[in-house]
Each structure stands twice: as C-alpha cells, then as structure tokens.
Amino acid sequence: MTDFDLNDFLPYQLAAAAARVSRAFAERYRAEFGISIPEWRVLVHLNHAGAVSVREIHARVDMDKSKVSRAAQRLVDAGYVEKRGHAGDRRLVDLRLTAEGHALVGRILPIAATFQAELLATLGEDGMPLKRALTRIMEGK
Template sequence: MNKVKAASVNELKHILYLPRFLPYRLTKLSGTVSRDLAAQYSAAFDLTIPEWRIVALLGSHPGLTAREIAPLASLDKVSISRAVERLVKAERVEKRTLDGDRRSAALYLTEAGKTCLGEIIPIAQHYEDQLLESFTPEEIEQLDGFLNRLDAKAEALKEGD
C-alpha cells in the first residue's frame, strides 16, 4: 500500500496542475478582470486595455515617458507606442519633448483625457468594490500585503536572471 502511495505522489511531482499553479491563477484572474472591466469602458470611451492603463498612470503620474510607463503598466514597447499614438490622435494625451533628449517625450493628459479618466474612475472603483465585497477590511489589507510580497519576490527573481 505504501509503495502505491509513494508512486502516486512521485508521479504527481511531474504533473503541473494548473488550477493550483499560482502563476497560472494570477494570469487567469488578471485577464478575466482586465477583459471584464475593459468591456465596461471600451465601448463608451473607445479605449483599449493598454490605453486605459496609460491614461490611469498619467492621471496619477503626469509627465512619464513611454519607457517609464512600460514596467508600471506591464506593457511591451510596441503596445505602448500604438496606444500612445492612438491617445495622441484622439487628443487625450499630448507629448512634450524633453529638454536635452529630443528622442524622448513626456506624456500628459489633455483636458479631454482628464475628463475621460474622471468618467472611468467611478466605473473602475465600482468594479473593484464588487470584486472585494465578500472580503472584510482586514482581509483586504492582508490581500494587499500578500500581493506586495509576491510582487517584490517576483521582481527579485527577475533581477536574479
């Protein structure tokens, strides 16, 4: 009997059970939340997920460059470039060339961008409230702490590469 259990446990070590694999669960949750939230504002505001992330970041950190936005928004260079160009064309974001570096531009929300963000924030906050409504304030603080720890550990592992 013990030999059968040992063999089963040994076999399980070589199987990746996705429903319990943290990276998969985080990716799945992130994708579900991003798509669901985007569905609520994309039609009304004509924004893609990368555009929304850029608008939100510039709302709290005006003057970021595309290079600075990339890690904060978890977006690649091509996605950021396309999103910024669409936002500039829609007159929601303006580029200001940096002194001393003509190749880089600081990005700022225009009045139209600020208005758009002001209309989206309540939608995003309502979604977050719904997502967390079954958690106590203490559990939300714990979750925030766990996510901060996971984020820091993932950054440390990335730096170790």
C-alpha cells in the same frame, strides 16, 4: 505526482483569475469609452504622474515600451494625449493628458473605484492578504 490539477496550481490560478477580472473590467469601458487595457494604463499613469516619457511608463506599468508607444499614439490620435519634445533631452517625449483626456479619466475613475470595491467586497477578509501577496510578488522581482 502523477495527479496534478491545474486548478490548484498557483501560476495558473493567478493567470486565470487575472484574465477573468481584466475581461470583466475591460468590458465596462470598452463599449462606453472605446479604449483598451494598454490605453487605460497609460491614461491612468499620466493622470497620476503628469508629463512623463514612454520609458517612464514602461518602467512603472509593466508594459513593453513598444506597447506603450503604440497605446500612446492611439490616444494622441483620439485626442486624449499630447506629445511634446522634452526640454533638454530631445530623445525623450513628454506625454501629457489633454483636456479631453482629463475629462475621460474623470469619467472612468469612479467606475474603476466601484469595480474594485465590488471585487473586494466579494473577497471579504481575504481581500487584504490578496493585495499584500500580489504586492510581494511584484516586489520580489
């Protein structure tokens, strides 16, 4: 008990590995496309889900709603996203990709797919159990 190595502690291992992977991935598109991780998440979710609200993204993508709101606003300023009032419920804001936003996502997605494929390749047969374990952690909430 008196000897306890942080590097064998699962919460630390998870945090450190996640930080490393995120940094590596972020480098690939920050320089080229100028977007941050929160912005990347919003873009991808909009591409996947169409016109959705801040609340929806917040619920699906593990981001505080203020984080979503600010990331979305930066994307609006950059011309990748447009904001409309929701028909029927005027509290909601519909976010959707602009043509430029679609084009940007189209350029980034192949990079993301390649990145993930390379990562899985280095993990070999542990890749799928890793994904299962992460999914279980997210489900067991």
